[in-house]
Amino acid sequence: MDEVEIPTHFLCPISLQLMRDPVTVSTGITYDRESIEEWLFSCRNMACPVTKQALQDTDLTPNHTLRRLIQAWCTLNASRGIERIPTPKPQVEKTQIAKLINDARKLPEMRLKCLATLRSITLEGERYRSCLETSGAVEFLVSVISGSDCTLLEVKNDEGPEFVKASDEALSVLYHIKVSKICLKSVISNDLEFVESLSRVLEKGNHRSQEYAAVILKDVFEAADPIQLINVTSEFFVQLVRALSGDMSLQATKTTLKLIMELCPWGRNKIKAVEGGAVFVLIELLLRTCERRTNELALLVLCHLCGCAEGRAEVLKHGAGVAIVSKKIFRVSNTASVTAVRIISWICKFSATCRVLQEMLQVGVVKKLVLVVQLDCNNKCKEKATEILRLHSRVWRNPSCIPAHLLSSYPC
Numbered sequence: 001m002d003e004v005e006i007p008t009h010f011l012c013p014i015s016l017q018l019m020r021d022p023v024t025v026s027t028g029i030t031y032d033r034e035s036i037e038e039w040l041f042s043c044r045n046m047a048c049p050v051t052k053q054a055l056q057d058t059d060l061t062p063n064h065t066l067r068r069l070i071q072a073w074c075t076l077n078a079s080r081g082i083e084r085i086p087t088p089k090p091q092v093e094k095t096q097i098a099k100l101i102n103d104a105r106k107l108p109e110m111r112l113k114c115l116a117t118l119r120s121i122t123l124e125g126e127r128y129r130s131c132l133e134t135s136g137a138v139e140f141l142v143s144v145i146s147g148s149d150c151t152l153l154e155v156k157n158d159e160g161p162e163f164v165k166a167s168d169e170a171l172s173v174l175y176h177i178k179v180s181k182i183c184l185k186s187v188i189s190n191d192l193e194f195v196e197s198l199s200r201v202l203e204k205g206n207h208r209s210q211e212y213a214a215v216i217l218k219d220v221f222e223a224a225d226p227i228q229l230i231n232v233t234s235e236f237f238v239q240l241v242r243a244l245s246g247d248m249s250l251q252a253t254k255t256t257l258k259l260i261m262e263l264c265p266w267g268r269n270k271i272k273a274v275e276g277g278a279v280f281v282l283i284e285l286l287l288r289t290c291e292r293r294t295n296e297l298a299l300l301v302l303c304h305l306c307g308c309a310e311g312r313a314e315v316l317k318h319g320a321g322v323a324i325v326s327k328k329i330f331r332v333s334n335t336a337s338v339t340a341v342r343i344i345s346w347i348c349k350f351s352a353t354c355r356v357l358q359e360m361l362q363v364g365v366v367k368k369l370v371l372v373v374q375l376d377c378n379n380k381c382k383e384k385a386t387e388i389l390r391l392h393s394r395v396w397r398n399p400s401c402i403p404a405h406l407l408s409s410y411p412c
């Protein structure tokens with residue numbers, strides 16, 4: 001086949017390939033939809049590739065005239081092996097989504113249709129996120145979740161149709177939208193029930209809904225103001241702890257641990273978490289899990305909670321608290337070892353009664369600390385272990401439970 005010369009104005013300025021669905025951005029430059037969407041949403045470049053001007057919005061206007069010219073050119077060159085580009089299906093517009101949501105708010109029977117449509121839109125990719133946010137879709141989904149709508153909705157997936165609650169479907173759609181922090185901030189300011197509803201899902205929902213709720217909650221608090229972080233209720237921590245103690249998926253567990261860790265530094269949140277039973281649940285989690293990242297996160301949260309007297313007291317109250325922390329040294333990862341030594345340091349500095357020091361000898365904590373000093377490991381970890389051993393050297397210097405080959409490594 002002879003080489004075909006394509007008119008330059010039919011080419012996308014980014015990829016230099018024949019445009020199949022030409023669209024125009026706010027600067028007036030026309031691109032192929034697939035190429036400019038990848039530029040904007042995957043690469044997150046918010047400037048026009050040609051003019052370098054910042055784009056005030058990501059609205060893409062179909063260039064129907066240019067598309068028809070390209071299709072006509074393809075038809076004229078069909079004998080040379082050029083296939084005619086198909087007419088793209090109409091894109092969902094903001095006004096259509098807004099009307100659908102408005103109808104769903106007025107007519108309950110339209111709610112399921114609206115959820116199904118929003119779900120199909122999210123499958124189109126990230127390009128519709130801003131459109132869904134500005135059309136009121138997020139607020140609608142939040143209202144369905146907050147209302148705990150138990151109406152069953154038939155959803156089709158790869159494994160066949162299944163029936164899910166409308167509130168669970170709304171949660172799934174909201175998760176896949178990947179709502180911006182600005183929008184989330186607005187949502188939690190206007191709907192105080194939303195966070196409580198998510199925490200209930202985290203505590204009692206199915207595995208998939210728990211994962212979605214955990215991620216959204218984490219995103220919500222990342223977008224929250226400091227005053228909102230400080231004012232998190234004790235009941236919220238109780239619900240998080242109950243969720244952790246229940247039958248959660250691994251991913252939901254890790255996300256929930258990250259959430260608690262991010263909340264701990266604010267106000268009295270450490271004490272609220274301790275009073276909610278977090279220390280006991282974390283120790284039980286460390287006792288039963290072998291997964292590396294879960295161990296690291298559980299130890300990090302426990303370290304935060306040991307920053308208050310109430311947290312240290314709860315660790316010592318649990319029969320296996322000190323022992324399991326010590327056991328994680330050298331058995332999980334360098335991060336876990338450093339965190340475990342920090343937890344022991346908190347206890348040794350501020351809660352080291354004679355009984356506690358004797359318990360540390362009996363369960364092998366002192367032996368582990370001497371090994372940390374002896375082995376070539378993290379310098380900060382070694383310094384912290386040395387500090388602990390020196391602090392209580394009168395009690396631990398020549399105990400019979402420390403092997404002779406380790407005594408030489410005991411810091412003077």
